[in-house]
Amino acid sequence: MxxxxxxxxxxxxxxxxxxxxxxxxxxxxxxxxxxxxxxxxxxxxxxxxxxxxxxxxxxxxxxxxxxxxxxxxxxxxxxxxxxxxxxxxxxxxxxxxxxxxxxxxxxxxxxxxxxxxxxxxHIIDVENMPPVFKELGIMTGDGKIINSKYDKFKQICRFTELINDEVAKDPKETFNIIDFGCGKSYLSFVIYYYFSEILGKKVNITGLDLKKDVIDNCSALAEKYGYNGMNFVCCDIKDYTAKEKPDMVIALHACDTATDIAIARAIDWGAEYIFAAPCCQKEARKMIKPKNFGIITDYGIINERFCAMITDTLRAKLIEYSGYSCDITEFIDMEHSPKNLLLRAKKKISADRYKKAKILSQIQGIKDEFGIDITLSKLLLNK
Ligand SMILES: C[S@@+](CC[C@H](N)C(=O)[O-])C[C@H]1O[C@@H](n2cnc3c(N)ncnc32)[C@H](O)[C@@H]1O
Structure with missing residues (x-):
């Protein structure tokens, strides 16, 4: 031996x-x-x-x-x-x-x-998932992650960990959160669990989605499990009126310009935290017309990725313009989702006038060169 x-x-x-x-x-x-x-x-x-x-x-x-x-x-x-x-x-x-x-x-x-x-x-792992996950179809009855849901599981765990990095030291006792384009609400449920069970805070989460069947199902599950702070509304996110000021807005793969609307609403409400992982980004692809760099549109995949990258860069700059610090991070490995960027923003105490002017000129520069002017820009700047 x-x-x-x-x-x-x-x-x-x-x-x-x-x-x-x-x-x-x-x-x-x-x-x-x-x-x-x-x-x-x-x-x-x-x-x-x-x-x-x-x-x-x-x-x-x-x-x-x-x-x-x-x-x-x-x-x-x-x-x-x-x-x-x-x-x-x-x-x-x-x-x-x-x-x-x-x-x-x-x-x-x-x-x-x-x-x-x-x-x-890990803040959340297979051994401490909320029981509702079995009924949401992400876990088996004996507590294992269903293979086809493993990528989504990884996404929501990492998303929650990144939220934890920001809020674990926040002394606030109650958090109001809105999940834009919540879908089946895997993320809302895990975040509810994280705030209420792990941080021991009071949390109110409102999930918004266009699909009535998923909203009805999420409402029934929240009621069944006694998650009194959860509330689901079937509506277009642009029409939603918040009863109370949200502290945090989250959006995981809200389609195309729904991410822009979510960010704009968060900024209008003065939400302290914004976490948005964008989804498909078709808008810029319809607009792009480079003045000097036509080479970028010669290859479909390059054009697609360039449009996605420029869209997220503009979003981050517009968030900063609105008085937030913002970074863009890869929240999950590519193998778990190619849509793996997360815009993570926190409201600052005061905005920097010089920086605002510089950002406006950068945004204009992109518009002049590529003809791209995203929805978030219109929502925030053309008021
Ligand atoms: C790709 S799914 C993501 C769902 C969920 N966040 C997740 O990651 O599992 C996008 C969701 O956004 C919803 N959605 C898209 N546009 C919306 C809008 N304008 N208002 C409300 N929901 C919207 C869709 O119905 C869909 O359920």
Whole structure:
């Protein structure tokens, strides 16, 4: 028995309830694996590719054998959770075994940190999804993500994490949020759960969509699960009147110019936060007529991507013009959605006059060169 096998043997003799394996070998098909005790006599391995999860149940007496097959052959980092301690182990590139132990429930354990390494903590993961997700058709009855919904699941988790980066330190006790083009409202439900259950804040979320059937379904689910702060309205987002000032506006893949309308409404209301991941962007493609750079329209895919990029750049600039700080981030890997940019904005205390003038001239420059003048520009500047 080598040193690592001896370590695994000692760990498996403890009352291990769960283990997490990460830092996959380059040739592994999997990105991560977990082992969970599912009964007195059985464990389950869950292996994750970037899109799917695979499960295998095995008897408790095979724990050591299974752990040896995962660590360090397939994964070079492992954490073993007993009731009292978390045992962290790492097999280095030079073939050394590093390991430590900390109290389970210590701040480091809660944050998933090893003293010599750091495991990313997800705000929302498969194990703590709200129960409504089973009825929304994103999870199976036994709590697994349905394969065809895995990309959407990743999108809403990352979207929520990026919201968390902004609001976790906000002392406000109540948040009013509007989800523009909510569709089946996976995002609204997960954000409701995040604010109410994880942050322990009061949250009112209004989901808006044109489709009556999805709105009726979302309303029925919110009622069934007692989510009193959720409310769904069937309407065109341009016609919606907010009863209370929204603190945050979110829009995940609201079609074409619906994103512009959502942003304009958010700015008109003075919402403090805006999170918008745009969808298809057809508008600029109908307008583009380059004066000097006709080469851009020679290839369909280049033209399409250029129009999408210029649209989002103009949106970000218009948001900044309106007194917000704004950045554009890739909120999810391309494999989970090609529509993977997120405009993330926060209202500033005061606007910078010089900056406003510069932005107006930049917007005019784009109009002069490419003939592009997006809906958001018309909504904000031609009042
Ligand atoms: C691509 S789906 C995205 C749904 C959801 N946000 C998600 O990511 O799963 C876009 C949704 O926006 C809605 N939508 C588009 N234009 C709208 C408008 N003007 N007013 C309200 N809803 C709109 C559509 O009905 C559709 O449900």
């Amino acid at each position: 080598n040193e690592t096998e001896k370590y695994v043997s000692e760990i498996c003799a403890l009352d291990v309830k769960k283990a997490v394996f990460s830092l996959a070998a380059k040739d592994s098909d999997y990105k991560k694996a977990t082992v969970r005790k599912i009964s007195e006599n059985a464990f389950q391995i869950e292996r994750f590719t970037s899109k799917q999860a695979f499960h295998e149940n095995f008897p408790a007496e095979m724990l050591e054998e299974k752990v040896n097959s995962l660590f360090p052959k397939e994964f070079s980092q492992a954490e073993f959770f007993t009731g009292e301690y978390v045992y962290g182990a790492k097999y280095t590139k030079k073939g050394a075994l590093l390991h430590n132990r900390r109290k389970n429930g210590s701040p480091a354990a809660k944050n998933g940190e090893l003293t010599h390494n750091r495991v990313k903590k």
